[in-house]
Amino acid sequence: MRYLSTRGGMDPAGFADVLIDGLAPDGGLVIPEAIPVLDTDDLAALAVAPYPEVAGAVLTRFGTDGDPGGLDAGDLARVAAAAYGPDRFDHPDVVSLRPLGDGMVLCGLSHGPTLAFKDMAMQLLAGLFDSVLGARRDHMTVLGATSGDTGSSAEHAFAGSASVDVFMLSPLDRMTPFQTAQMYTIDHPNIHNLAVRGVFDQCQDLVKHVTSDQGFKVRHRIGAVNSINWGRIVAQVAYYLYSSLRVAGPGGEVSFAVPTGNFGNVYSGHVARRMGAPIRRLVVACNENDVLDEFFSTGRYRMRRPGDVVATSSPSMDIAKASNFERYVSDLTGGDTGVVADLFTSPDGFDLSSDPAFAAVAATGMVSGSSRHADRIATIREVHRRWDVVVDPHTADGITVARRFLEPGIPMICLETAQPAKFSATIVEALGEAPPVPERLARILDLPQRYQVIDPTPDAVRAAITAARPRRAGHRAR
Numbered sequence: 001m002r003y004l005s006t007r008g009g010m011d012p013a014g015f016a017d018v019l020i021d022g023l024a025p026d027g028g029l030v031i032p033e034a035i036p037v038l039d040t041d042d043l044a045a046l047a048v049a050p051y052p053e054v055a056g057a058v059l060t061r062f063g064t065d066g067d068p069g070g071l072d073a074g075d076l077a078r079v080a081a082a083a084y085g086p087d088r089f090d091h092p093d094v095v096s097l098r099p100l101g102d103g104m105v106l107c108g109l110s111h112g113p114t115l116a117f118k119d120m121a122m123q124l125l126a127g128l129f130d131s132v133l134g135a136r137r138d139h140m141t142v143l144g145a146t147s148g149d150t151g152s153s154a155e156h157a158f159a160g161s162a163s164v165d166v167f168m169l170s171p172l173d174r175m176t177p178f179q180t181a182q183m184y185t186i187d188h189p190n191i192h193n194l195a196v197r198g199v200f201d202q203c204q205d206l207v208k209h210v211t212s213d214q215g216f217k218v219r220h221r222i223g224a225v226n227s228i229n230w231g232r233i234v235a236q237v238a239y240y241l242y243s244s245l246r247v248a249g250p251g252g253e254v255s256f257a258v259p260t261g262n263f264g265n266v267y268s269g270h271v272a273r274r275m276g277a278p279i280r281r282l283v284v285a286c287n288e289n290d291v292l293d294e295f296f297s298t299g300r301y302r303m304r305r306p307g308d309v310v311a312t313s314s315p316s317m318d319i320a321k322a323s324n325f326e327r328y329v330s331d332l333t334g335g336d337t338g339v340v341a342d343l344f345t346s347p348d349g350f351d352l353s354s355d356p357a358f359a360a361v362a363a364t365g366m367v368s369g370s371s372r373h374a375d376r377i378a379t380i381r382e383v384h385r386r387w388d389v390v391v392d393p394h395t396a397d398g399i400t401v402a403r404r405f406l407e408p409g410i411p412m413i414c415l416e417t418a419q420p421a422k423f424s425a426t427i428v429e430a431l432g433e434a435p436p437v438p439e440r441l442a443r444i445l446d447l448p449q450r451y452q453v454i455d456p457t458p459d460a461v462r463a464a465i466t467a468a469r470p471r472r473a474g475h476r477a478r
């Protein structure tokens with residue numbers, strides 16, 4: 001498979017390159033030249049395959065490119081088998097499917113090390129990076145900023161990697177004790193927690209600042225594993241195929257409800273649907289930050305200013321703009337790179353309400369809705385009362401909106417994007433008691449923590465990265 005930019009300004013590249021480099025050089029997003037379509041036999045085989053095999057099969061469609069030094073199907077199957085092994089995921093099936101009622105099925109995606117669905121993609125991504133960088137005898141420095149969840153997932157996935165060092169900036173004393181412990185108790189020499197005396201926005205600005213220093217970036221091979229990385233999208237396609245094929249039954253269809261922030265998760269569902277997964281609707285569930293719900297209702301995409309983002313009780317969906325949305329709009333325009341470049345370089349957003357591209361939304365099966373704090377609380381209560389299941393606030397947003405789109409005879413698969421233990425305060429508000437904490441994490445708050453406190457300056461970040469360099473030089477020499 002070859003990859004191009006949504007804006008047309010990139011020479012075709014192979015999977016390994018877009019995996020490592022992430023961004024298209026013209027500011028657009030990397031997309032495959034074509035979406036592979038699975039035939040009836042392929043789908044029948046996947047319907048009975050264990051999860052790691054489904055993931056391996058999806059990877060093979062997108063990840064083999066015949067390049068010398070590229071990955072082959074055997075490499076990809078091995079990476080998938082290791083990424084979803086029993087040492088990483090608590091559930092024997094990796095992904096769980098649990099019928100609720102009213103035609104809804106809860107799809108558990110948060111059985112991984114950090115209890116959030118980000119692990120599904122990050123575990124695979126780390127294995128792919130090690131494979132590619134190992135074969136090239138190369139090393140990379142992943143630099144990121146986190147307010148809690150993504151950073152933790154990346155650190156757990158890359159802990160112990162021979163070819164990647166992770167430097168993660170987090171705001172000192174501003175994460176929950178559980179999030180802090182999840183990150184700072186990791187004890188691997190390639191994981192570097194930098195606790196910044198400042199807030200999350202400063203952490204993000206520092207990453208931008210240090211990465212825009214080209215000399216430093218090249219010298220330290222600095223990259224990112226953020227939500228627009230194509231590898232993360234591909235990894236997520238697998239659970240849409242896996243769960244739709246299992247739940248739909250022969251000749252049947254399902255819909256999905258997806259708690260949405262940066263549009264990465266639901267975009268993966270869109271890719272799975274195009275590949276032939278039996279998906280009728282993809283329900284885009286937003287919280288109070290409803291920029292995407294506004295688009296699907298009106299055709300207008302009005303990005304918010306960062307200061308207008310509301311802090312909510314489903315914080316991982318608090319966004320000003322949806323970074324993966326450009327990939328979907330590219331599809332709506334039939335891959336018109338000129339139009340996409342125009343739309344996504346206009347500073348505040350765009351209006352497609354009277355454009356054929358907006359009319360194309362219907363054929364993609366996407367519908368939307370938003371959920372507010374009171375809805376979230378009511379849904380957590382109702383799901384607990386009726387089916388004795390505790391869901392986290394993000395999953396509750398998905399279920400809230402899913403209810404508006406239930407259709408007889410079409411199961412609605414509600415994606416569970418995190419375990420409730422991560423968002424204890426909201427669960428206490430809804431149910432009057434704290435959610436259960438998985439045993440493996442019960443004592444995490446008592447473990448020793450490892451982190452370095454730094455001032456919110458680019459120099460402090462650069463100094464921390466430079467100081468860790470001897471370890472990497474040693475790795476290369478081996």
Ligand SMILES: *Cc1c(COP(=O)(O)O)cnc(C)c1O
Nearest residue numbers: 261262263264265316394417418
């Ligand atoms: C990241 C995240 C989301 C949003 O996913 P996107 O791919 O950004 O749309 C939803 N819920 C939880 C718990 C998350 O961590």
